[in-house]
Amino acid sequence: MQHKYRTRIQGESLQAKIREYEFKILEQVIFPLYFGIVSLFAWGLSLGWMTFNYITATICTIVMLFFIIRSYRKIKKLRWTLDKYRKGLEGERLVGETLNQLSGDTTYVFHDIPGERFNVDHIIVSTRGVYVIETKHFDRNLCHEFFFDGSMVYRLLKNGKRFPCPKLLPQIDGEAQFIRQEIEKRAEIKLPVIKVAILIGSFIHNDGKLNDYWLLNEKAFVKFFKAQKEIYDKTLVNTIANQIREMVKIDVDG
Incomplete structure (x- = not known):
């Protein structure tokens, strides 16, 4: 079968970079969300439903806060680059x-x-x-x-x-x-x-x-x-x- 071709359109490379950075921002949102859910679950279990305790819940909360701060800084930088690419596009x-x-x-x-x-x-x-x-x-x-x-x-x-x-x-x-x-x-x-x-x-x-x-x-x-x-x-x-x-x-x- 004969293949069909098209030519590249204006800003095609920038569009690919924009999709890449949008995915990177999504990754930075998912990690804090995941550890936030784990922390809430651990605090709930620490009330006596299972063997988890306050120490486990505290550790999960600290990890969650670490990822929130880390993600916020990365998202801020990624958003700046993303806005620049969108402007270029x-x-x-x-x-x-x-x-x-x-x-x-x-x-x-x-x-x-x-x-x-x-x-x-x-x-x-x-x-x-x-x-x-x-x-x-x-x-x-x-x-x-x-x-x-x-x-x-x-x-x-x-x-x-x-x-x-x-x-x-x-x-x-x-x-x-x-x-x-x-x-x-x-x-x-x-x-x-x-x-x-x-x-x-x-x-x-x-x-x-x-x-x-x-x-x-x-x-x-x-x-x-x-x-x-x-x-x-x-x-x-x-x-x-x-x-x-x-x-x-x-x-x-x-």
């Missing part, structure tokens, strides 16, 4: 839906491309170029602002000071290198990759220049993308897109 889906509107005969959009211990949020393969896109989701109600001087990204604080974001550009560099190498290995084609960071709900001061990196919000990216000239023919685009499609293919019958 929301951002990837928002950008994914925006990028999907660009899809057509000469533009292919792919999501959640898996690498080694990381994933690339989005890729556009188009006659206008190949774009590797990393998304960062910020609350638009807080009016986040960033400054990009060409070599470093800074977050502008309310007091006017700049806080450096040293990890963003190396992250984009690594993802772009990974995709460039995969295209060369799979399609035997060498070509440049445009490195993009979409900072959702933010304003980026970059003097309107897009050189080695594109740092834009989701609305500005669409505008700049559509303004690019077509540099590749459809045959080359189809060849590259077919290879990327193999990277995001999932066997639904497996």
Whole structure:
């Protein structure tokens, strides 16, 4: 029987992490609940129904309190990570839906491309170029602002000071290198990759220049993308897109 396949959707890796952390939180709830029931049972038995005594009940209660405190601390930390993943998932889906509107005969959009211990949020393969896109989701109600001087990204604080974001550009560099190498290995084609960071709900001061990196919000990216000239023919685009499609293919019958 011929297997059926689908391509990965936006935020698929984050969704898996969210399920993992939801299960971890559930584990932290179950252990205190279990020892709570044991403690209550032991106290009941210590009243003379069976051979259990107050010492046994006290020990069970201490163990229960230990697990409650331990679980509370772990749940607090897990919830913080879970909220971060949910925020990231929301951002990837928002950008994914925006990028999907660009899809057509000469533009292919792919999501959640898996690498080694990381994933690339989005890729556009188009006659206008190949774009590797990393998304960062910020609350638009807080009016986040960033400054990009060409070599470093800074977050502008309310007091006017700049806080450096040293990890963003190396992250984009690594993802772009990974995709460039995969295209060369799979399609035997060498070509440049445009490195993009979409900072959702933010304003980026970059003097309107897009050189080695594109740092834009989701609305500005669409505008700049559509303004690019077509540099590749459809045959080359189809060849590259077919290879990327193999990277995001999932066997639904497996």
